Amino acid sequence: MTGLRYRSRAGRWVLAATVGGSVIASIDATVVSIALPSIGREFGTGLATLQWVVTAYTLTLAGLLLVAGALGDRYGRRRVFTIGVAWFAVASVLCAVAPTAGTLVAARALQGVGAALLTPGSLAIIEAAFVPDDRSRAIGAWSGLSGVAGAIGPFLGGWLIQAGSWRLIFAINLPIAAAVIAIARRHVPESREPGAAGRIDLAGGVLVTLGLVALTYGLIDGPAFVIVGALLLAGFVGWERHARTPMLPLHLFASRQFSGTNLVTFVVYGALGGALFLLPIELQQVSGYTPLQAGISLLPITVLMLALSARSGELAARIGPRLQMTAGPVLAGAGLALFTLIGPGGSYLTSVLPAVTLLGLGLAVTVAPLTATVLGAVPASHAGVAWAVNNDVARAASLIAVAVLPAAAGITGAAYLDPGDFQPGFQRAALICGAACVLAGVVSAATIRNDHRPDRTGPPLRAGAGAGHLGTPPRD
Template identity: 45%
Template sequence: MTASIPQPCDQGVIYAKPCVSPCRQQAKVWVLAATILGSSTVFISNTVINVALPTLQSQLGATASDTQWVMSIYSLLQGSLVLVGGALGDRLGRRRVFVLGVGLFAIASLACGFADSVNSLIFARAVQGMGGALLIPGSLAIISASFPENERGAAIGLWSGFTAISTAIGPILGGWLIETLSWRWGFWMNIPLTLAIVVISLRLVPESYDSNAPKQLDYIGALLVAAGLGAVVYGLMESSNLGFGSWLLWSAIALGIFLLMAFVRVETHVRNPMMPVSLFRSRMFVGTNLLTLLIYANLGGVLFFFPFNLIQVQGYSTTAASAALVPFPLMMFVLSRWSGGLVDQYGARKPLMFGPLVVALGYGLMILPGVGGSYWLTFFPAALVLGLGMAISVAPLTTAVMGSVEDRYVGTASGVNNAVSTLASLLAIALLGIVMLVVFSSSLAAQTASLDLPEAARQFLADQAVNLAAADVPSGLSPSAQQAVETAINWAFVVGFRTVVGIAVGLALLGSAIAAVTIERQPSRPQRI
């Protein structure tokens, strides 16, 4: 679910570059077909992997840290390389790079389905992330190059509508495949879709280039940001296995920070930086990216743990868990035109102050459920309100980002903002994963303290805490003691989940405050600091 969250500046990327030579009318239909299928494939695949994680945990013997890597390695590679992927398309041909990304994504999906260990799955997911870094900006750039500005709004509407529908339908289809066949089919179903995309693109989608694209790409910057984030995330995610006293953990974090500092320095000196540091002289650009970081970190972190709660604690089937958040994208789809009107009527500032408040309310409703209860009275209201809050926020966020920099930097600003939204969930999964493990472990120990358990059983439970709600119950216990331990495990996860969601509430409120301080009351020229 995390990676299928609509990105804030997709429309900004499409609008960023002018259409130099519009394609023929007959080709426009196939351009939309290829780009919609391409984006939908990514959304569906990454939604399916989210609901497949509990199954992977049991069938591949994965720890909670392993499942975090399965999700995060994709975001790491995609978020680090997406700007390079867009630049490659401008230089080498947008269709060519798009097809390359689709092919890479297809091969990786095949490998994911055949993975026989969690490590091989993580490697295949990394390749998927590289494919996504070429595919996603390529699909947006092809639309931008194919439609003149007076037709682009309708094209964006169709593209956004169909991708939103795929975000809603994809989880249900994937959940049904996982439940009736195997989790492997959640990946293999990408193959016919990607084959169709390649055939349509090569035969019916025209090629386009940017004659003004820089000849030198910022490969050093891309390598530094990927390695730096990877080292930091490795240290954070492996803390449960290495222990907070491990020299390897702190060495990895220190190395990551050093590489990220080197990245910032390189970006101030390289001729064509992937992230021009000068953009951050705009207070509004800084504010919109901070708001993006907070909103998408919240979503990424909370929605990562949500399927574990539904499947392992609440007893939902994989299909039911997949459908539980469908009201979220549907609300965004239905209200997309209305939310765009909010910007025209009020500007971006008021919606960006109010939207995160509604998001915080949605998270607050998600804190209330315990174990059991009807979906319609527990998680449905939270999904509905969360969708409303995001619908209010996304369109104004796009407008604010595009209005925060000079026209010549709009494309780069949109790309940076999308990269921020992708990397936000990566960092959130790592940091909130630590919070979840610490709270779960302490809560489990507290709830089993009054039980008459052998010391060996208590140590077994302490060792099993890394598996969170999938923790095994010690053998040799009486039926009543076994039931009590199972209940304690479930409630320990609920306590951890409530803590994570509570943090999300606080960060959403902080986002609203940041919008109030940094977003201009009325659109104007970029403000410098």
């Protein structure tokens, strides 16, 4: 069953499976931050443990994402996708029943492995299954429906936490995962990359994952490990320079456009990840919001991105990406700076809504041109891996920001439990993140060009290389 049409029954089943896989990752990514205060109170932990609840997931996801795409190319995209969904479901059970904070962190790391296996397969299956004329429509539907899940996630998570327990946000993954596996096994055709050959770069995946683990541990708990992490990451770069089949083709960074766009991605998504880690804590611990209210308060960000991203992409296609990639981060930075208005006693309409609206507008202006610029900066034969690298850069940036921002803002230990201690630190963190986004706008103005036209011969996107999408901000 190959060459499916978008409107066919078989095509709808394939789309249902791939959207379902993306949904469990999207929901999980948007609800965990809402649950952090509840998790911290139940286990009686400090902020460092809450940081690990977020970063343990992102560590394994970011470290293994490119390797997982290669596994799907070689051994079958449906096979690796369904293994990833099943792995994610089992890890979700372990998260839901975790008796200690340490167990929860370990289960979150396992969950990240499952997410790494299923994420590239979700898009790669669509690329391989649909006829070229219908591929863009299928990808658009996949992206839009996954975005809707991202919008529903905070509302659903807040409701589950308020109605029962934070443990339910992980249990909700089980029925979705079961349905996805059943549909995939019955209706999704298997596919492989015909040119996939050579050894899979497992050594590169191990080096980058261990490097990120050591670096993150050093930033959160032990400064000596920063050096270990830096050495491991340097070893990863050295390995990739000489590997026969590298997971990260370093030659892509010879393009100024590609390097500049990834630098902007790193700064913007680092600022976003750090701010959205602290914001739900601020809303619940300082402003007195319930988990449900905190979840709903973030909806304008996703709604604006869903409503405006396509038009932003069309505009960038006409005028070039430079203006939007310069102005968008500045708008987002202004929205993050407005987070300083959030505090005890303020109303949602005057203190929260202006900030999240401006942030959502800035992201809507930025994300579509950014993604298009990454793809346009390299020949079409490398478009898939370019997208995967950019997605990984965004996740690594969020990982590092969550690790380093609280300490940089003076938020340590159990300060998140005391509104008086947390509020000043949160305001400093908001200003740091806002300034970082403005800096990203300056970098765009200096590095992004409108007249870049690389060789676009070849297929539009190698099926196995896509590593997800940047349509909604990665928050884990």
